Amino acid sequence: MTGKRIVVGVTGGIAVFKVAGLVSQLAQRGADVRVIMTRSASKFVTPLTFQTLSRNPVAVDTFEEKDPSVVTHIDLADHADLFVIAPATANILAKMAHGLGDDMLSTTLLATRAPILIAPAMNVHMYQNPVVQENIRKLEQLGHRFVEPASGQLACGYVGQGRMEEPERILEVIEEMLREPRSVLQGKRVLVTAGPTREPLDPVRYLSNRSSGKMGYAIAEACVRAGAETVLVSGPTALTPPSGVRRVQVTTAEEMWQAVMQEMTACDVIIKAAAVADYTPVTVASQKMKKTGDRMRLELRRTRDILAEAGQRKEGRFLVGFAAETEQVAKHAMDKLHRKKLDLVVANDVSRPGAGFDGDTNKVTVFDAEGEVVSLPQMSKREVADRLVALIGERLHHG
Template sequence: MAQLQNKHILLGITGGIAAYKAPDLVRRLREQGAEVRVVLTAGAKAFVTPLSLQAVSGFTVSDDLLDPTAEAAMSHIELARWADLILIAPATANTIARIAHGFADDLLSTLVLASKAPLAIAPAMNQQMWAATAVQENIETLLSRGVQMIGPESGEQACGDVGYGRMSDPTEIVQALIKKAPEAKQDWQGKTFIITAGPTREAIDPVRYISNHSSGKMGYALAEAAAHAGAKVILVSGPTQLPTPTGVQRVDVETTEQMLNAVQQQLPNCDVFIGCAAVSDYRVAEVASQKIKKEQNNQPPQLKLVQNPDILQQVASSEKPPFTVGFAAETENLKANALRKLERKQLQMIVANDVSQVGLGFNSDSNNAIILSKDSEQSLPTMSKHDMAIAIIDAIAKRYFNTTAN
């Protein structure tokens, strides 16, 4: 399930340059199942139009305190009753000050006072303004009232300054809201995932090895998403530079055989297995005990390769196989090759992506893919691997729980 399913989120947009990110924020909130209504301040309309926000939200944008089309001509009462959560992004120093001190002289500030819904704020301003004593005191006031503060981030700003004050990325804002929502952690309660991630390394000699370009980012994102959805997650990881996601049990391995052994040890209690690791299909038959010296032979060494065990196939064909999901990293004939792998390895689902696309797949932060099963297909457009992981876990949930219910 989407992790903000049926949540009513009221998005307040104020007059900062970061308002240009608002349509993307609306889209990402809706991807997680939320209904989004937008309130614009007068200053915000200088940066983003009501029409564009209406197009992405599906609702008329509000900007007047007294609205003849609203219930009793009072938008702040109607919207205050509707909202499950109020999110202000970007939140300027001026808006933060007015909310901290209880002003109610426009629609946004008035509905904050009129609503019992939780309030989340994503500040955005010049780094010197963010550091100002008055702003920090207002932030402390809001925090003391239980307001959720998302960001800001440090970096280069529109004015040319560098420092804290940039609004958090829309994906980070959405994830911060998801982590705050108690309902988001119920889907997979009591279920165990084993997820493999990263590359494997097959030694040639003590200093050289065969490997691939996998960074592990997709597998780690899947582990984080599954854990956040309530599952117990065991992440069997090849060599990476990534931190272990919160709440995830990590088992480090190096070779394909080590990865298989680690998976088999955990398999009896596994409900869902996701083979996301880019394992080496072959290993060197005889690993040199010492570094191979170039001067020992003017010709390059002849390496005899032998086939590694197929972890995914062994899991899918085990005595009591879990719900098994594979990945297919292809450079051509994406769908056809993935469907053959799905059938050959007896998988319930496979995620196929084209790693030949520049800026996507291996070592990148973004990807696009097709999720395939024997009787379904779902295309995932280009998005962050973080968002893709959530979409994949959601797709697995729909099929897993439908299958087990029947």
């Protein structure tokens, strides 16, 4: 962290006092910390506090130019190695999501090309508001990283999610983001599968599942950031493929099997996050099936087990599977790992809030042949992906 220029954007919330500790720890680790405060933030803590802790001037007013040789907000934007917004109010999230620049902080954010880390803090109902959640999703799609707020007693008196995460956790994520990412999977070829499959019944109906593909797409994006040449075999989703990823679009389990078998031969790592149908109809009607009675009987047959086949053919490749369970998660995950010759299995209980299908967060436990490797708390799928890719890189380099 020594010499890294970190810009900390402080917005108006009661959690401002926590950020003083974060700025202090960053400065103690040798970072060049520059603080931008909104006028609302300065109502909670004075700029002098952050100036003392960072040992640098604090920017508040866009038009207060102290150095005539530079335009302050452009200088801060150009030279930042990392931008941290803490606490991030609903207001700054809305400005960022819609490209508004009406104060020093929002204007600098529009100009920067640095990675952005956001630590939201607000009332639980504000955080759960659909508009706020939509803004968060949009910012995640733009590549910004979030430290999810914690749950507990809030300053307003409510109990729920909305409390800014502790500085120690934010500092951990900052350290992760400042590490050289291209060394983790540099020179490796990675195959990621994502999304559901659709097994047709007739021209208008199909069997499928609730997978959105978000976890697999987040993993593919993390692999690119880590320097890997990445191919994404994707079932039907509404997601845009991450920049730098080559996507192979499939629909059925059989099409995914064919694509994986073809692509894996050129890959070093296979991460199978797709939710592939276990069964497919024996016959597919050529015309729409009409209602003929109170009941209908469907005959299904097993689809080919892509993960097991990849395990049989892995020949030194690093193979990662996913296990979406609703009970005895560890037992079923370990059984899957051994049966299918996996190097790692990522397991989650999809019946638990925040860890199921179609959400933006996940809560997983990773196992290897010896047992549990790491259990991650609930966090965004982007964070889970980064942690998983880091673990894979570590295993590849150190065995």
